[in-house]
Amino acid sequence: MLQDHTDQIADDMIEGFADHGRPPRATTEDIVIDCRIERMYYGGFKAVRDTTLPIHRGSITAFIGPSGCGKSSALRCLNRMNDLVRGFRLEGRVRFLGRDIYGPKVDPVAVRRYVGMVFQQPNPFAMSIYNNVAFGLRLNRFRGNVADRVEKALVGAALWEEVKDKLHTSGLALSGGQQQRLCIARAIATEPEVLLMDEPCSALDPIATRRIEELMLELRSRYTIAIVTHNLQQAKRVADRTAFMYVDTSEGGRTGYLVEFGETGQIFEDPRHAHTQAYIRGEFS
Amino acid sequence: MSAPVEITHAFEDVNLAKLEMSLRSPRTLASAVLSAVAVTASLVACVPLVSVLAMLLYRGGSRITWEALTALPPAAMAAGGGFGNALVGTVTMVGIATAISVPAGILAASFLALIGPETRTASAVRFAAKVLTGLPSVLAGVFAYGAVVLVTGSFSAPAGGVALAVLMLPTVILTAEEAIKMVPTRMKEAAIGMGATQSQLLLRVVLPTAMPGILTGVMLAIARAAGETAPLLFTALFSSYWLLDLGRLNLMKPTASLAVLIYNFSSAPYDNQVSLAWAASLVLVVMVLGFNIAGQVLSRNRHRR
Numbered sequence: 001m002l003q004d005h006t007d008q009i010a011d012d013m014i015e016g017f018a019d020h021g022r023p024p025r026a027t028t029e030d031i032v033i034d035c036r037i038e039r040m041y042y043g044g045f046k047a048v049r050d051t052t053l054p055i056h057r058g059s060i061t062a063f064i065g066p067s068g069c070g071k072s073s074a075l076r077c078l079n080r081m082n083d084l085v086r087g088f089r090l091e092g093r094v095r096f097l098g099r100d101i102y103g104p105k106v107d108p109v110a111v112r113r114y115v116g117m118v119f120q121q122p123n124p125f126a127m128s129i130y131n132n133v134a135f136g137l138r139l140n141r142f143r144g145n146v147a148d149r150v151e152k153a154l155v156g157a158a159l160w161e162e163v164k165d166k167l168h169t170s171g172l173a174l175s176g177g178q179q180q181r182l183c184i185a186r187a188i189a190t191e192p193e194v195l196l197m198d199e200p201c202s203a204l205d206p207i208a209t210r211r212i213e214e215l216m217l218e219l220r221s222r223y224t225i226a227i228v229t230h231n232l233q234q235a236k237r238v239a240d241r242t243a244f245m246y247v248d249t250s251e252g253g254r255t256g257y258l259v260e261f262g263e264t265g266q267i268f269e270d271p272r273h274a275h276t277q278a279y280i281r282g283e284f285s
Numbered sequence: 286m287s288a289p290v291e292i293t294h295a296f297e298d299v300n301l302a303k304l305e306m307s308l309r310s311p312r313t314l315a316s317a318v319l320s321a322v323a324v325t326a327s328l329v330a331c332v333p334l335v336s337v338l339a340m341l342l343y344r345g346g347s348r349i350t351w352e353a354l355t356a357l358p359p360a361a362m363a364a365g366g367g368f369g370n371a372l373v374g375t376v377t378m379v380g381i382a383t384a385i386s387v388p389a390g391i392l393a394a395s396f397l398a399l400i401g402p403e404t405r406t407a408s409a410v411r412f413a414a415k416v417l418t419g420l421p422s423v424l425a426g427v428f429a430y431g432a433v434v435l436v437t438g439s440f441s442a443p444a445g446g447v448a449l450a451v452l453m454l455p456t457v458i459l460t461a462e463e464a465i466k467m468v469p470t471r472m473k474e475a476a477i478g479m480g481a482t483q484s485q486l487l488l489r490v491v492l493p494t495a496m497p498g499i500l501t502g503v504m505l506a507i508a509r510a511a512g513e514t515a516p517l518l519f520t521a522l523f524s525s526y527w528l529l530d531l532g533r534l535n536l537m538k539p540t541a542s543l544a545v546l547i548y549n550f551s552s553a554p555y556d557n558q559v560s561l562a563w564a565a566s567l568v569l570v571v572m573v574l575g576f577n578i579a580g581q582v583l584s585r586n587r588h589r590r
Contacts, residue, residue, distance in 0.1 A: 079479060135479060139480060139481050
């Protein structure tokens with residue numbers, strides 16, 4: 001049963017997205033993404049090495065670490081956003097529900113429909129709030145009731161009450177925090193399996209940040225979330241598991257790697273590795 | 286102990302008289318002279334436009350009547366008449382040129398800016414487009430003469446349209462490329478992150494977002510094409526009759542245009558035709574100005590969000 005479902009998604013990825021608007025959802029498989037990055041290059045620059053960690057279903061996994069440690073690069077491997085970067089090359093494997101998303105027959109476009117993304121800068125399209133949220137549904141030729149799904153997504157992103165009377169005004173007219181929630185609504189409208197969030201709050205003020213964090217905790221029950229954050233407190237507040245990455249300069253370049261991965265409580269209260277201890281204590285950033 | 290003393294001393298040193306502007310200071314004087322020269326130069330730059338407009342209004346304005354706008358050109362010695370067929374011809378040929386150059390130009394620009402910006406093809410096309418911008422317009426006419434007139438065997442509106450399209454194409458390509466490049470990367474990433482294919486990205490996000498900028502370029506290209514004479518001399522020639530003949534539209538015959546009418550009539554020895562040339566010039570300038578202003582308005586809207 002589960003295997004059938006997993007195969008179904010994997011087949012969709014290979015043959016492009018099938019014409020049903022809602023991807024089927026697995027229910028019990030624990031590890032949604034199995035990330036095994038051995039080496040990741042941008043041209044001749046080795047950006048990340050030896051980063052192996054599982055992303056568990058229905059939980060929030062945070063990537064923390066100093067600037068330039070490859071957190072975002074690692075995250076962007078998980079839905080093949082790095083394919084857009086010239087010279088990108090990955091050695092290793094990223095498995096989504098058991099299938100290698102870098103496999104030769106896999107369509108990266110289909111991968112991104114199951115593994116959605118929220119970016120650092122709120123990036124609504126220059127179109128109405130409604131059309132922003134409906135965008136993904138239209139890409140997938142969703143045949144159901146679009147208005148219902150838009151409302152559901154906006155409710156899910158805790159934005160509905162603020163925008164329900166102005167759905168047809170521009171998404172760019174909203175405040176930064178509202179724009180980011182709009183982007184989250186847009187990402188969850190197609191009900192992806194996983195939501196990748198690349199420093200989603202770094203452009204927001206503390207109140208908007210708090211709202212997004214509350215939202216992540218609400219979304220956790222339905223979506224698997226992986227988040228990159230510079231904010232240690234944020235990781236502590238929202239993440240179930242935390243991955244600490246650090247920069248290795250021993251080979252000349254600045255190559256990021258995974259130092260320690262574990263339950264958030266353990267990482268913050270009982271870090272095993274010296275680098276992690278120093279970082280958690282705020283000795284460098 | 287000594288530091289505060291020194292500071293007080295430094296303040297006492299300031300000569301307040303030097304704060305006042307004085308033309309006796311060489312730097313101030315040089316600056317004033319340069320400012321004056323710059324203002325004069327910018328005013329001089331406006332002289333041709335203003336004087337041409339004034340002259341056109343003065344000589345052509347009185348001849349703008351309903352008859353001038355709708356009637357056929359008068360014969361050599363005849364009175365009255367107008368340039369209705371030339372107006373229609375110009376609109377038709379610019380329309381044909383737009384229909385050819387805009388889709389082709391936007392697609393080419395999409396390739397240059399989005400699909401393969403760093404490919405060798407892209408740099409070759411970009412280079413060719415830049416060279417083509419400086420192409421003497423008469424050569425566009427020669428090209429269309431060879432490619433259309435000789436092939437179809439007659440001067441015609443489509444031949445004129447092709448010649449104008451050749452002139453419009455580089456402007457459309459280069460401005461559309463710039464407009465597409467201006468679409469923020471984060472917007473493109475948003476679409477790709479949602480699982481948009483390349484064509485969905487282009488049609489649903491990039492082109493709609495870049496559209497005001499693209500239209501600005503289109504308007505500028507149209508404005509340029511509408512005023513061209515040389516390419517039409519080889520391709521559409523001129524005609525004293527309507528395109529629509531006895532209720533049947535036949536494009537494959539010599540076609541009048543405002544630019545060629547002005548060229549022909551302005552050198553004619555008859556006052557009636559010369560005054561019609563002035564009136565036609567005024568109409569043409571107003572058309573071109575209209576497209577230019579439309580382009581400016583569109584580009585202004587782009588920056589308002």
